[in-house]
Amino acid sequence: MIRVTETVTSHSDRATRLLTPARTTFATLIGIVVLQALIYYPQLPARLASHFDAGGQPNGWSPKFVYFAVQGLVVLLLALCFGALPRWVERAPNGLVNLPNKDYWLAPERRTTTLGQIASALTWFGCVALVLVIAITSLVIDFNLNRDRVLPTASIWALLGGVGVCTVALILRLLYLGRRPPS
Numbered sequence: 001m002i003r004v005t006e007t008v009t010s011h012s013d014r015a016t017r018l019l020t021p022a023r024t025t026f027a028t029l030i031g032i033v034v035l036q037a038l039i040y041y042p043q044l045p046a047r048l049a050s051h052f053d054a055g056g057q058p059n060g061w062s063p064k065f066v067y068f069a070v071q072g073l074v075v076l077l078l079a080l081c082f083g084a085l086p087r088w089v090e091r092a093p094n095g096l097v098n099l100p101n102k103d104y105w106l107a108p109e110r111r112t113t114t115l116g117q118i119a120s121a122l123t124w125f126g127c128v129a130l131v132l133v134i135a136i137t138s139l140v141i142d143f144n145l146n147r148d149r150v151l152p153t154a155s156i157w158a159l160l161g162g163v164g165v166c167t168v169a170l171i172l173r174l175l176y177l178g179r180r181p182p183s
Contacts, residue, residue, distance in 0.1 A: 020116075022123035026083065029130035033075050036134060037068050040141045048144050056150030058143070071137060075130070082126020086119035104181035117177055121170050128166040135159050 044064050051060025062070075089097075092115070094106045105114045136159070143151050 020120060020123070022086075022120045022127065025127050026123050026130065029127055029134065030075065030079060032134055033071070033130065033137075036137060036141075037071070040145075041068060044141065044144050048140065049147075050140065052143075052151045052153075054153065056153045058151075067140075071133065074133060078126055078129050078133070082123055082129065086122040086126075089119045089122065090115045100178035101181050105178070114177065118174065121174050121177075125167070125170050128163055128170075132159060132163055 041064065046064060047061050048064050048067050049058030049060070050062040050067050051058065053059045090112075094102065094111075097106060097115070099105055099114070099118075104110070136156070139151055139155060143149065
């Protein structure tokens with residue numbers, strides 16, 4: 001009877017770790033990328049403005065298949081990096097983890113929590129990268145469906161600023177994890 005309870009608890013804990021807010025958001029964002037491609041691909045012209053100068057004027061074009069293929073490869077790379085890497089971190093041996101006060105934070109009673117928080121931060125960074133891909137793609141799609149405008153460079157700078165703020169916040173979160181242990 002004890003083994004059954006331990007097994008149920010183990011599966012429940014594993015399910016809880018797999019359904020973290022960061023992982024759920026990451027999977028949802030990948031779904032949005034797929035929907036974005038499925039919805040807009042048929043509506044777009046065969047040749048897309050895909051590169052823009054600093055003023056928002058197009059200066060490079062590509063077939064829409066190539067544009068979406070490159071986007072798919074970028075998203076696949078992000079999924080591999082920020083989907084697989086956090087899971088690997090949670091399983092990494094202590095010798096491969098570079099963390100201040102490692103002996104304290106990776107002690108058996110804190111190891112799962114510490115590595116889970118590091119994995120969560122990595123997954124949130126992947127979410128930030130996916131939001132950037134979705135937003136930039138939305139701007140490119142909008143430009144190509146309404147060619148009477150320029151690409152709104154102010155929006156791109158705002159997006160990049162947001163990515164910078166999120167990156168700093170995630171780095172600070174990771175630094176906080178490595179703080180001095182309580183005395």
